Every structure is written in C-alpha cells, then in structure tokens.
Amino acid sequence: MEKRVLILNLDHTPIAVVSAQKALVLLFLNKATSLSHYESLEIRTVSRSFRYPAVVRLDAYKNIPYRGVLLTRNNVFRRDKGQCQYCGSVKNLTVDHVIPRSKGGKTSWTNLITACNRCNTYKGDKKPEEVGFRLPYAPYKPTLSHFLADYAERHAMEWLPFLEVKPVG
Ligand SMILES: [Zn+2]
Incomplete structure (x- = not known):
C-alpha cells in the first residue's frame, strides 16, 4: 500500500x-x-x-x-471502533438513539451510538438506564x-x- x-x-x-x-x-x-x-x-x-x-x-x-466529520452510520461506527457500546459485540451493528426519538432524542452525534441488533431490540423504546445499560462514554462529535x-x-x-x-x- x-x-x-x-x-x-x-x-x-x-x-x-x-x-x-x-x-x-x-x-x-x-x-x-x-x-x-x-x-x-x-x-x-x-x-x-x-x-x-x-x-x-x-x-x-x-x-x-x-468541514466537520459528516454524521453518517459508518462514521458513528468508526467513532465507536465498530463495537456495540452496550455489550462489545462486533456483529449485526446498527445505530441506536440513546434517548429514543419517541422521548425527544435527536439524531445527533451526542445521541447516537453503535449498538448490535440484540441490544437495540432489548433496549427498545427505553433509555439505557431503564434497561440496566450503561454507556461507556458520552457520545461526542469526532x-x-x-x-x-x-x-x-x-x-x-x-x-x-x-x-x-x-x-x-
Ligand atoms: Zn450489543
């Protein structure tokens, strides 16, 4: 290379x-x-x-x-090093709204985090603390x-x- x-x-x-x-x-x-x-x-x-x-x-x-880093799925994954931030899985990743949209959560760098499908489904329409999840860090704009x-x-x-x-x- x-x-x-x-x-x-x-x-x-x-x-x-x-x-x-x-x-x-x-x-x-x-x-x-x-x-x-x-x-x-x-x-x-x-x-x-x-x-x-x-x-x-x-x-x-x-x-x-x-020119900031664009807010895209892939860039959220990059920021989070391609790991679910709730369980560490590297498979079936998706982007989770930490505070669900239904509760006023925004689509922003500080409210989006990488999560696997399982954690995302388990968390559903709740906030992390309501299902016993803890964020390893506060999401930031890279x-x-x-x-x-x-x-x-x-x-x-x-x-x-x-x-x-x-x-x-
Ligand atoms: Zn997970």
Whole structure:
C-alpha cells in the first residue's frame, strides 16, 4: 500500500491526506515544508531520489470552511471502533438513539451510538438506564484528528506527534 501524506495548514491544523505525488508537487513549488518523512522509504526518479514525505505543512495559510466529520452510520461506527457500546459485540451493528426519538432524542452525534441488533431490540423504546445499560462514554462529535489518529496508529506512526489535540488560542 502506498504511504499517504498528512497535510497541515500553516497553523499546524491537519487539513487533508494526499498521495506522495501531490505532496511532492507542493514541496517542489515551494508551497509547503516537509516536517517529517518515512524512514527507509524513498522516491526515485531517473536521476535523483527523495525522502518520502510523511507530514508537510503549507507555507501560506489556506482558508478552508470548517468541514466537520459528516454524521453518517459508518462514521458513528468508526467513532465507536465498530463495537456495540452496550455489550462489545462486533456483529449485526446498527445505530441506536440513546434517548429514543419517541422521548425527544435527536439524531445527533451526542445521541447516537453503535449498538448490535440484540441490544437495540432489548433496549427498545427505553433509555439505557431503564434497561440496566450503561454507556461507556458520552457520545461526542469526532473531529478529523480523531479519525486521522486512528488511521495513523495503523499506517503512519510518523503523523502521531502532529495530531495531538492542542488547546485553542
Ligand atoms: Zn450489543
């Protein structure tokens, strides 16, 4: 699998993941600075070889409208690491409204959680505490960094130092 490159904005906010070719173009055009590279990997051309970039930072601030992670079934599963949050099962997953819609629960990041069909059916139209379920954590809206950190742990350890959640301001 070809290694991907993490792009940071001028203020070091992660903004994109691109191919090595795209990252090299940014570096050649002097539009970005390489901050980290993959050890023991290089990119060869006919006459030269280059370090394989892992993280590059744009040299000019790019104003991008904030794009949160979209609220979709698959992204709820990703946030919850593909496990039922009530029993830990990884099979027959669905998305559960923690506070049921019939009781005013919203379809939002903070009210949706991954559940297996069994737990979902057992819970029915009740709140978790009414059937003895306990949530392992309060559901939250993930950021791009959460998902990138997940990816980085498996494929690109070099990104991790750049994905720490920094206090704003
Ligand atoms: Zn379950």
